[in-house]
Amino acid sequence: MRHGMKYLIGATLLALPAMSAKAETIRIAVGHQSMCTDTYTAGIVVKELKLLEKHLPKTGKYKDADYKITWSDYSSGGPITNQMLANKLNIGVMGDYPLIVNGAKFQATKSLRTLYVAGTGYNLKGSGNAVVVPVKSDIYEFSQLKGKSVSTPVGSAAWGTLLKALQDHKIPTSQISLKNQSPAVGAANIAAGKIDAHSDFCPWSELMEFRGTGRKIYDGSEAGVPYLHGVVVREDFAKKYPEVIQAFIKAVYEAGKWIEADPVKATDFMEKWTGVEKEVLYLYFSKGGHLTLEPSIKDKWVEALEFNHGVLKREKAIPPLDFKAWITEDYIKAAYKDMGVDYAADKAKVVDPLKANAGLPMEVWHSRDGISTYAGLPEFLKAVAKFRSVGQKLNATYVYDKETGLKLFGKTAFYVADPKGGMATFLRKKDAEKFAASVDGKVIDFEGALKSISS
Secondary structure, eight states: OOHHHHHHHHHHHHHSOOOOOOEEEEEEEEOOOOTTTTGGGGGGGHHHHHHHHSSSSSSSTTTTEEEEEEEEOSSSSHHHHHHTTTTOOEEEEEEHHHHHHHHHHHTTSOOOOOOEEEEEEETOBBTEEEEEEEHHHHHHHHGTTTSSEEEEOTTTTTHHHHHHHHHTTTOOOSSSSSOOOOOHHHHHHHHHTOOEEEEEEEEEEHHHHHHEEEEEEEGGGGSSSSSEEEEEHHHHHHOOOOOHHHHHHHHHHHHHHHHHHHHHHHHHHHHHHHHHOOOHHHHHSSSSSOOOOOOOOOOOHHHHHHHHHHHHHHHHOOOOOOHHHOOOOHHHHHHHHHTTTTTHHHOOOOOHHHHHHHTOOEEEEEEETEEEEEEHHHHHHHHHHHHHTTTEEEEEEEEEEEOOEEEETTTTSSSEEOOTSOEEEEEEEEHHHHHHHHHOEEEEEEHHHHHHHHO
């Protein structure tokens, strides 16, 4: 009897299917910045459109993987690095200066490392960071900041740009009152006139311009260094799950293409996700906008990051960084290959706003009828004047800087009218004044330009 029962139990066991190994849980923790436009293609857009989920591997060793994705939103890049060091985040999206601080801080440890694996977007001229003063301030030049109170999110890309500008103008940091303020606090203090100037990253300067509280006195394009953001990953995570990093890069690439396909629709969605006004986002993401959305790691970007490291090194604000060990194209090349996209072609292509934006039309964003385009400034100004004369609301207007090709809000640009009826627009007052002197013209503001057309 016992022998028979043993046989039955054995037969039953043999009949049971083989138990599969427990599915591995892969935790993907991403640190991003919903209030920094150049991180959107690796942050809020990927998150909201669920593009990472779309591209995550589901075959081979990942066949039974259980992915747990978390997104943590930060006001600047510094805290993301701290959370990555604590192993609470394994992927971080941040600007140029925070990126190199991230790599250097990790290399300063005995065993921890990060890898710079992809970009998100860039502006060749360096526009994105800027120094803003209250709109009614009598400060128009960066040199006038000596002895003034200036705030910035310390550790951010804007902090690095501020240090670079101080060095260029030969103003020691001891000759300004430097305050560490988050973007939101700095913007509030500019609006209230509680600070002389605030240095911040995209899109905060344009937010202050759009809301009528701040005015730029220094744009990142004056630094002469490209403006870029990128993706860093913990090396231990990347080596364990290389296909996950490749999936993330595919998601970044697709996010950029989604924005480019319909910027008006994209900015409408992004306004809902972030609270940043779509008119400000359009300044960045439209055709001719500040950002070129493309994740390749260009030689110019490596040079820019090495230069930025030197800026911080002179301030004794950063450890050494082995760039060759830190920057890797292995993951992005593999991702591009899987997508069937020519990586070498993307890497070789650099968009210069001065060339790319030449001949682009001026734009008026009508609150009811959407965006209209105008070939020249006279037609543009006449249209604005006509809309105003019948009381029609305009969301925003856009023109281009003659000096750099950068897109500007029409209401914040400096206009130069020459005796022959010509008109040009400028980002910086000093550029407008120089051009006006060369053509025997005069510098006027937006309202003055509208009056000159009307008369």
